[in-house]
Amino acid sequence: MAQRKLTSTNTANREKLISFCGMTYAIDILGGRWKLLILYKLEGRVLRFSELKKHLPNITDRMLTLHLQELEKNGLVIRKVFAEVPPRVEYQLSDSAMQLAPIWKQLEQWGLEHKARLEEET
Amino acid sequence: MAQRKLTSTNTANREKLISFCGMTYAIDILGGRWKLLILYKLEGRVLRFSELKKHLPNITDRMLTLHLQELEKNGLVIRKVFAEVPPRVEYQLSDSAMQLAPIWKQLEQWGLEHKARLEEET
DNA sequence: GCCATTACTTACATTTTTGTGTGTACCGCA
DNA sequence: TGCGGTACACACAAAAATGTAAGTAATGGC
Numbered sequence: 001m002a003q004r005k006l007t008s009t010n011t012a013n014r015e016k017l018i019s020f021c022g023m024t025y026a027i028d029i030l031g032g033r034w035k036l037l038i039l040y041k042l043e044g045r046v047l048r049f050s051e052l053k054k055h056l057p058n059i060t061d062r063m064l065t066l067h068l069q070e071l072e073k074n075g076l077v078i079r080k081v082f083a084e085v086p087p088r089v090e091y092q093l094s095d096s097a098m099q100l101a102p103i104w105k106q107l108e109q110w111g112l113e114h115k116a117r118l119e120e121e122t
Numbered sequence: 123m124a125q126r127k128l129t130s131t132n133t134a135n136r137e138k139l140i141s142f143c144g145m146t147y148a149i150d151i152l153g154g155r156w157k158l159l160i161l162y163k164l165e166g167r168v169l170r171f172s173e174l175k176k177h178l179p180n181i182t183d184r185m186l187t188l189h190l191q192e193l194e195k196n197g198l199v200i201r202k203v204f205a206e207v208p209p210r211v212e213y214q215l216s217d218s219a220m221q222l223a224p225i226w227k228q229l230e231q232w233g234l235e236h237k238a239r240l241e242e243e244t
Numbered sequence: 245g246c247c248a249t250t251a252c253t254t255a256c257a258t259t260t261t262t263g264t265g266t267g268t269a270c271c272g273c274a
Numbered sequence: 275t276g277c278g279g280t281a282c283a284c285a286c287a288a289a290a291a292t293g294t295a296a297g298t299a300a301t302g303g304c
Contacts, residue, residue, distance in 0.1 A: 022233030
């Protein structure tokens with residue numbers, strides 16, 4: 001997310017894993033506390049920074065900024081800046097991100113079921 | 123993963139997110155550098171600790187132990203201990219984890235495609 | 245008695261992620 | 275002239291994840 005020391009084993013391992021398979025790569029660019037949630041909220045609509053922020057519970061400006069930048073860098077969201085004052089910036093999903101939508105829906109469904117199963121067992 | 127200070131905003135936010143939707147819950151129990159990879163390696167077979175370790179590049183004993191414990195706690199892997207010396211412990215996927223398999227396969231596929239798309243654009 | 249084996253555990257160090265607080269540029273409006 | 279609004283940036287602090295190195299228990303074989 002922030003800067004990485006290039007000498008760290010930590011980073012080296014991550015890099016190895018990313019090239020290792022598509023799944024690890026996907027986890028890398030979708031991981032983190034907010035990324036999937038941001039994508040989820042952007043599904044089927046265009047939102048500006050402040051709107052997105054309202055949709056996400058307890059996120060800070062900084063976190064939203066950082067995650068949006070990474071998502072943009074990884075080709076998952078499209079950022080449009082309008083030359084207005086006060087500034088207006090709109091975010092929307094890329095085609096690639098839209099293709100991901102059915103997968104995160106299944107994941108969500110699985111999550112709900114799995115959670116229910118666990119709670120049942122007690 | 124390790125111990126958490128119960129007073130932290132960080133933890134509070136995570137907890138809020140987990141109950142927020144199935145997807146965030148899923149991310150929470152499947153996130154981390156190695157979890158999905160471990161599940162992936164366990165698909166369709168039973169492996170003991172040392173075997174699993176051989177299948178995972180650069181993982182340390184500690185990381186494997188910690189992640190396996192969390193996976194077990196969250197009902198994703200089943201741990202079987204044999205009363206032998208030297209010890210033998212076998213790991214396998216739970217039913218719930220098996221239901222997740224098609225999803226991680228799609229995720230892997232998407233990861234590969236997305237990566238290819240990005241590299242194409244340059 | 246000594247060593248190898250296995251699946252860990254513990255203490256500690258480092259790296260990475262997340263949060264907090266403050267500042268800024270621009271303009272229109274009162 | 276001062277204020278509000280927007281989408282950030284920056285410096286710093288805290289928390290969480292990961293890595294490293296060293297043990298440990300029990301037992302069979304030498």
